[in-house]
Amino acid sequence: MLLAVFDIGGTNIKYGVGDSEGYLVVEKVTSTEAFKGGGKLVGRIKTLTKDLQKDWAIEGVAISTAGSIDSKAGKVIYATETIPGYSGMNVKQILETELQLPVELENDVHCGALGELSKDVSSDAHNLLFLTIGTGIGGSLALNGQIHKGSTHLAGAIGHMNLYPNGRLCLCGQRGCFEQYASASRLEQKIQEVNPQQQLPAFMEKVKCGDNASVKLFHEWLDDLALGLQSLIYIWNPDSVVIGGGISAQGKWLEQEIEKAVFRNLLDPFKEKLTIRLAKNGNRSNLLGAIKNYELQQVRRGAK
Ligand SMILES: [Zn+2]
Structure with missing residues (x-):
């Protein structure tokens, strides 16, 4: 299953197409233009997804984003004024209505952690x-x-x-x-x-x-x-x-x-048992974590 994957930071949006195995293709970067506010930002995620849909059979949207996120509701609880008006937006609801696709989002640091977390539960x-x-x-x-x-x-x-x-x-x-x-x-x-x-x-x-x-x-x-x-x-x-x-x-x-x-x-x-290490996946860990979060939320919702 292919997903449109986004990593929304204060400066740039990294995005591409990924699958549940963590395989990422078409990695692109565009400016966030955060100063234009949350409404415009969500509109751009919609446009970028529609662009990806021209070439790929996208079945869902996975988002890693700046801000504190209620991942069950798919809502931005709190974001700084770097992205005006982003606080309180239900990104999941807006994009699901516009795109008619399942959408899941999570905070970028939590996505980073998910991206570094081993799938193997017995691992260290x-x-x-x-x-x-x-x-x-x-x-x-x-x-x-x-x-x-x-x-x-x-x-x-x-x-x-x-x-x-x-x-x-x-x-x-x-x-x-x-x-x-x-x-x-x-x-x-x-x-x-x-x-x-x-x-x-x-x-x-x-x-x-x-x-x-x-x-x-x-x-x-x-x-x-x-x-x-x-x-x-x-x-x-x-x-x-x-x-x-x-x-x-x-x-x-x-x-x-x-x-x-x-x-x-x-x-x-x-x-x-403690090891201290640097992140393995570098600036891709947020994208990989967004995919993992998508899978986890969909399973929790009983959609998979
Ligand atoms: Zn402080």
Whole structure:
């Protein structure tokens, strides 16, 4: 069965055609034009689906999107003003009426987690904590293979976990939030406070070469990341911590550094089954997760 698959971010929409085996074809990118608002955005998803239908026998629409989503109702519970008017929209209902196809949607971080979750329930990626480390920090927790959504679909807002009371001011209005210390943006900011011309890849090379000042700055960031991760590991006892988002482009070296920093002060029993790794599917994990969410929701609705 072929699905039209969308990954709606604040800047771009990635989309294509996929099947339930996770095979993706026709991967395209277009600008979200978020400033035009939720109504126009949903209209574009309809148009893009109709374009795909010209060449493919599309039987459903799977969407990963920015914003907090009630995936049962198919509704946007909350989205920032990056996409005006998106909050409160029942995207599923609108698109199903317009397209006469089943539509399922889920938040992009939860889709990222689903995209990294193994189908094999006996595998080590069954209790998985997924983080996106980029401009901010997003989180998603899969327990026994199911995404934990919380009582009002907001679970996973780990970027606003308090790391330093009375610390740096966050966009949420509080002080000392995790993402104000351990996001990729914060690392870039720290680097540029020292040298405004310095970019992240060049800085990372200096760290690898053992440049003292760079190593010290990197470890300040890494220790804050590890501190937050340790609390999350103590609460959830996951078997996998998977890191996605912009920072994951740094590769195996960063994976090992994070693991060392987290394991250094973690109680031994929590290390037993735990692996810490970077996301395997890169920027495709949201699309793959949107397909998995489509399958899960359709089964839950008794449609399959
Ligand atoms: Zn905050």
